[in-house]
Amino acid sequence: MTYCLAINLDEGLVxxxxxxxxxxxxxxxxxxxxxxxxxxxxxxxxxMSAGNLATTQFVIEQLNRDIRExxxxxLNTLSYMSDTADYVGEILSSRIRRYSDNEASGFAPEATLLLAGQIQGGPPQAFMIYPQGNHITTSRETPYLQIGESKYGKPVLDRFIRPETSLLDAATCSLISMDSTMQSNVSVGPPIEVLIYKKDSYDLSYHxxxxxxHPYLVELRRAWGQRLREAFAEMPRFGQQQ
Amino acid sequence: MTYCLAINLDEGLVxxxxxxxxxxxxxxxxxxxxxxxxxxxxxxxxxMSAGNLATTQFVIEQLNRDIRExxxxxLNTLSYMSDTADYVGEILSSRIRRYSDNEASGFAPEATLLLAGQIQGGPPQAFMIYPQGNHITTSRETPYLQIGESKYGKPVLDRFIRPETSLLDAATCSLISMDSTMQSNVSVGPPIEVLIYKKDSYDLSYHxxxxxxHPYLVELRRAWGQRLREAFAEMPRFGQQQ
Incomplete structure (x- = not known):
């Protein structure tokens, strides 16, 4: 399994x-x-990718070849993020179709992608690209996209992520979301990668x-668990209402 | 969709x-x-039941008829909870088999049940009964069973539910778990029912x-959201490590 997350904020992407x-x-x-x-x-x-590894490795190889050839x-010629998502989606869906005859055996060539970034002239954007090649993007109401094992880590995102959330707050929240997911599903695991992209910087080096x-991950996990236990201890108790 | 939860504690069942x-x-x-x-x-x-309503209504009707006839x-003659789970599982799986020829159309007669309670001579127990009729019970490491939309509400259970947790603490926790699920999945909704069964009481009236x-649900939701926001504000921030 997998858990990948793209958050689109006023300040940029996490x-x-x-x-x-x-x-x-x-x-x-x-x-x-x-x-x-x-x-x-x-x-x-x-x-970012979830699903069949052979499929996602092919897509990345093909994207690189198209540039080289x-x-x-x-990836260098398209002027819009959404056209780029279309283009990636076509490579993805045609590769999946090639193997879909074998699906009766339980084999699943499907993969789902997250494409995030910025092309000069447009804002930073994120897209979830489905195995069929079509895609959705974020909105102000739903400023994030998840692929893979998304449910365990979703409640914490819904509580804390807003378009105006800072990049560092969102990165902190994304690690809490990832940690909750790893606690509940052993097939999601470290190392965890975090990339922070500041709007208009065209710089992917803050990775x-x-x-x-990792000491920060350990401390965040400990502090969050501790504060949740304190919070729970202070909740109004069932049966003492009215 | 549905979310049902059975917690088996030293003091009884929630x-x-x-x-x-x-x-x-x-x-x-x-x-x-x-x-x-x-x-x-x-x-x-x-x-408790999740899945096809026609199937679960049939099972309950059949259980009542078997008593009447x-x-x-x-349900009155079996001496063990596990035998009772076997018996309920047989009714469930045979009803599902009757309709399984129609599944190609996307119709799904499957249902999953939770059976919980106590029969004199044995301890309180809970069973999850699968559509195939077999079942699992709780353990000290995993003192709860969920059916339906289980993922959103699981992290909070894993954090706070232990066999020695009190009945009222577990009931409080189960409402937080239910509320997290309702926030994330609109097909899970109120009214919420909670039944607390005290070990050896043979009394199902604390319902x-x-x-x-409901004022308690509103207050619990508000207090939990508030304390989580405070907890998040105090987390060590990403990028300030080392």
Missing amino acids: LTSDSRTNAGIDQVSVYSKMTRCETHADRSLVL GQPHN QRFEAE | LTSDSRTNAGIDQVSVYSKMTRCETHADRSLVL GQPHN QRFEAE
């Missing part, structure tokens, strides 16, 4: 992903699910990788 | 259920999903029903 991949519960490996695309300086693009449509025992 | 039923998103109704079975005084049995196997605007 992207967070886990790194556990499994083919059955007895075959677990570590793969980064966050790819910073190597593009021209007028754009910054990041892809100077194809008319590639941090947290191993399970 | 059972919580929502009441929203839907056949498609445009056909939503209110049905209680918690049935207190009318049995002899040497036992207390409660059923004095069938050799009925409470909360409408959406």
Whole structure:
């Protein structure tokens, strides 16, 4: 399983992903699910992926080839984020179709992607690209997108993420969301990657990788658990109402 | 959708259920999903259900008929909770099989049940009965069972529910778990029912029903949200580590 998250804020983007991949519960490996695309300086693009690893590796390889071969449509030539999402979605869905005849056996070639970034002339944006190739973006009411194991970590995002939330607050919240997910689903696991993209910076270098025992992750987990226990102890007790 | 929860504690049982039923998103109704079975005084049995309403209504009707007709196997004659779960599971799975030929059309007759209670001579127990008729019970490490939309409300249970948790603390926690689920999934909705069963009491009368605007539910929601916001504001901030 996987958990990836893209948050689109007034100040920019916060992207967070886990790194556990499994083919059955007895075959677990570590793969980064966050790819910073190597593009021209007028754009910054990041892809995150959930689902079939062969499919997502193919998509990334194909995107790089299209740049290298100077194809008319590639990550450097498109002028809009939504056109870029269309283009990535086409590569994704055609690759999935190629294998979909085998699905009766339980094999699933599907994958879902998050594309986030900014192209000069437009705002920072994030898109969730479905296996069928179509996509959705964020709104002011729902400023984030999740792929993979999304439910355990969603309540904390709904409580704290607003468009005006600061980049560092959102990054903190994304780690709490990721940690709640890892506690409940062993197939989501470290290292955790966090990338903070400041609007109009065209700079993807603020990227941090947290191993399970990274001091900040340990301290955040401890402090959050502690404060939740205190909060619960102070709740009005059932049966004492009225 | 549905969310039902059975917690098995040293002091007894806490059972919580929502009441929203839907056949498609445009056909939503209110049905209680918690049935207190009318049995002899040497036992207390409660059923909760998630899934196809026709199936669960049939199961409850059949259980009542078997008592009325004095069938050799009925809720009053079995001596063990696990045998009772077997018996209920058989009724459930045979009813589902009857309709399973139609599944190609997208119709799903499946249902999952929670059976909780106590039969004299044994401890209070809870069972999750699968559509196939088999079942699992709780353990000291996992003292609760969930059916329906279980993920949003699970992290809070994992944090606070232990076998030695008091009945009233667990009931409070179950309402927080239910409220988190309702915030994230509109197909889980009030009224919320909570039943507290004290070990060896054979009394199912401590049952409470909360409408959406019940003052205790409103206050609990407000207080929990408030304390979480305070907790989040105090978390060590991303980027200030080291």
